[in-house]
Amino acid sequence: MNRKNDGRDDGNNEKWTEDTWDGPDAWLASEFETQPQDRQPDSRTVLIALAVVMTVLLSIGVTGMWYLRQVNPPDSVTSGKPVATNFTVNPGDSLISVSKRLEQEGFIVNASVFRWYVDRKGGVDLQPGYFALVKHEHIGNIMKKLNKSPSITFTKVTFPEGFTIKQIAQRIEDKTTRISAQSFYDAMTNELLTSEYFPKDLASLELVPYRFEGLLFPDTYQISGDESAASVVDRMLRLMERVGNQEGISDAQSKVGKSPYQVMIIASIIEREAKLEIDRGKISRVIYNRLERRMPLQIDATLYYNSPENASFTELKAIDSPYNSYLYKGLPPTPIASPGRAAIRAALNPAPNPEFSDKMCTGIKKSQNCAYLFYVLSDANGGHTFAATEQDHAINVENSRAGGFLP
Numbered sequence: 470m471n472r473k474n475d476g477r478d479d480g481n482n483e484k485w486t487e488d489t490w491d492g493p494d495a496w497l498a499s500e501f502e503t504q505p506q507d508r509q510p511d512s513r514t515v516l517i518a519l520a521v522v523m524t525v526l527l528s529i530g531v532t533g534m535w536y537l538r539q540v541n542p543p544d545s546v547t548s549g550k551p552v553a554t555n556f557t558v559n560p561g562d563s564l565i566s567v568s569k570r571l572e573q574e575g576f577i578v579n580a581s582v583f584r585w586y587v588d589r590k591g592g593v594d595l596q597p598g599y600f601a602l603v604k605h606e607h608i609g610n611i612m613k614k615l616n617k618s619p620s621i622t623f624t625k626v627t628f629p630e631g632f633t634i635k636q637i638a639q640r641i642e643d644k645t646t647r648i649s650a651q652s653f654y655d656a657m658t659n660e661l662l663t664s665e666y667f668p669k670d671l672a673s674l675e676l677v678p679y680r681f682e683g684l685l686f687p688d689t690y691q692i693s694g695d696e697s698a699a700s701v702v703d704r705m706l707r708l709m710e711r712v713g714n715q716e717g718i719s720d721a722q723s724k725v726g727k728s729p730y731q732v733m734i735i736a737s738i739i740e741r742e743a744k745l746e747i748d749r750g751k752i753s754r755v756i757y758n759r760l761e762r763r764m765p766l767q768i769d770a771t772l773y774y775n776s777p778e779n780a781s782f783t784e785l786k787a788i789d790s791p792y793n794s795y796l797y798k799g800l801p802p803t804p805i806a807s808p809g810r811a812a813i814r815a816a817l818n819p820a821p822n823p824e825f826s827d828k829m830c831t832g833i834k835k836s837q838n839c840a841y842l843f844y845v846l847s848d849a850n851g852g853h854t855f856a857a858t859e860q861d862h863a864i865n866v867e868n869s870r871a872g873g874f875l876p
Contacts, residue, residue, distance in 0.1 A: 553603050554576075555602075556601075557598075558600060559597060577608055587612050590609070598618070599622075621693050624692050625690075634679040634682050637685060638651075641701065644692075645692055648692070662706065666684055681706065686807065718733075721817060738771065740812040750819055751841055756768075758841060764798070766798075770805060772793060841857065842857055
């Protein structure tokens with residue numbers, strides 16, 4: 470029988486010979502060892518890496534070119550005599566507001582880049598005034614000019630609500646160095662100037678003192694040293710149009726049955742008569758009620774418009790003038806002053822008439838309308854007392870005289 474080798478030494482086996490695979494270093498050279506391999510970069514990987522690098526470089530280049538075009542536009546003046554244009558920095562302007570207007574008016578290409586540039590160059594100290602800037606010049610030059618004193622400065626002139634053309638003209642002569650009252654009057658005849666609120670029949674303005682009376686918005690204006698009277702008038706006309714349209718004067722006919730120009734006349738009367746906000750709407754209602762009933766307005770403020778100086782009230786009531794609302798029914802031919810926003814709003818939104826439960830309606834039949842028809846100055850703050858009947862109004866007048874509010 471043949472015996473299998475079971476690992477026991479039976480004395481007949483040959484001596485064990487150590488194999489190279491049995492040594493401690495056998496695994497180092499075995500086929501199971503992970504041998505380092507020399508790998509060559511994949512061509513696709515190389516192409517991707519190159520593409521990424523080229524894209525980054527191209528982006529940097531494009532961004533740089535774009536930035537340079539914002540800082541120094543390609544159409545900037547590099548030769549010849551540059552043409553300067555006045556740019557206005559207004560009181561209260563910030564870097565943000567100035568940069569936006571610089572872009573809008575074509576001086577710079579990008580407002581954001583301008584602000585970024587200025588911030589990194591130490592900022593700019595803005596002063597109100599006119600600055601002679603060249604459009605699309607290097608923004609560093611623009612920044613440098615804005616950091617200097619303006620070439621032309623402003624004069625701040627305030628025209629209060631209720632001012633007439635005469636008062637506006639005198640104020641501007643007193644406050645500025647180049648605009649006289651006469652030049653301001655002359656601007657009233659400038660055919661290039663107009664207002665969208667003018668009546669359709671311009672012939673009605675031929676006999677009036679100043680055709681722009683009541684159409685110049687009362688406000689505080691910054692007037693430059695080289696600005697003309699016509700320029701100031703135009704700015705005041707445009708601002709009045711803007712405010713009037715904001716208040717809805719374009720819908721005047723449907724709201725109160727009057728033209729925009731008639732509303733401006735009513736607003737000017739309210740401006741001259743009302744001192745308190747609470748009275749404006751009621752005075753407005755008195756005017757509309759009396760016009761509706763074809764009653765003369767009998768409003769003192771119209772008497773004093775363009776009237777002789779030092780004339781007594783009795784003398785004024787006797788003057789034959791279209792502004793004498795004691796003699797003539799209806800509205801005067803023009804506004805009598807420059808109304809502010811509140812007066813325009815009141816002219817477009819008269820207060821409702823009193824309810825029958827109001828004590829001023831006592832004695833009035835329900836078949837009749839209880840309406841505001843009269844008012845009189847009644848306190849030191851400029852407040853008025855209103856009445857629906859002539860009898861009550863007479864009592865209110867006596868009380869005002871007793872209180873020292875009427876002569």
